[in-house]
Amino acid sequence: MIISIDSNSGFCFGVTRAINTAQTELRNGALYCLGDIVHNGQEVARLEEAGLQTIDYDDLRTLPSHSRVLLRAHGEPPSTYWIARQRGIQLFDATCPVVKKLQDRIRACYEAHKNDEALPPQIVIYGKAGHAEVIGLQGQTNNTAIVIENEAQLNLLDFSRPIYLFSQTTKSVEGFQSLVEAIKSQFTDHNSPLAFEAHDTICRNVANRVAQLQAFARENDIVLFVGGTKSSNARVLFNHCLEANPNTYFLSSAEEMSESLINECRAAERVGICGATSTPQWLMEKVRDKLSLIPSF
Ligand code: SF4
Incomplete structure (x- = not known):
């Protein structure tokens, strides 16, 4: 069995920038993030373990002044900036350009x-x-x-x-x-x-991935698409993969691989692993590592 990870999958530059900001600012003190930093539960859990605290709008209204809050790549409405100003909150704005x-x-x-x-x-x-x-x-x-x-x-x-x-x-x-x-x-x-x-304002970081992802899907017998269930980008890209290869399966973690899916992978010659712009590289690697441990026939 040949297992490969799509080199074009994984974080886009907007998400990378937000996560880098979080990692840098966590070194300088307590940091809150308004909403999940990325639509990937596994990556959110990793950053929460490093100290990032995810909050919602109600929390924002009650945070003490001088609290440090990260705004994620998705961006915020003007009301968020207004609340932050009113409450003396320090914002770290990682809205994607x-x-x-x-x-x-x-x-x-x-x-x-x-x-x-x-x-x-x-x-x-x-x-x-x-x-x-x-x-x-x-x-x-x-x-x-x-x-x-x-x-x-x-x-x-x-x-x-x-x-x-x-x-x-x-x-x-x-x-x-x-x-x-x-x-x-x-x-x-x-x-x-x-x-x-x-006005076609679709991000080409996503749109340009479609053709590459579909080519990757066609090269493999089975495709394991790794993404967060809350990510709309993951849903769109998964459907494009499925279109190119009907043997495409959606996973949000390596642990989700069922016995029957593992058996299908065992029988395949080429298994491809890919993901969305919100899928961390380490998560795709975990899926690969889990498969690599399967004794082949
Ligand atoms: S617009 Fe969205 S998909 Fe495009 S680079 Fe920014 S965060 Fe990524």
């Missing part, structure tokens, strides 16, 4: 159109409602942005008003394009003066 740029674009769009009273604009975010990044993006519009996840939710939009569409950074390019086409088709009068602007 790609997310920050998207927040700025959405805020600029909101500011430019918020007073268009005759035809009130709709800022639409193609994303997962309630996702941390999406909460941060909605905050740029005073929470007026409409979040839709698929074409079935197009009924939330008013096609007699302008639409400015943006995307959460980890959504799929194909999904975005098909949503754009579906919105266009709703504007029945093609000479309509109504504005429809589609």
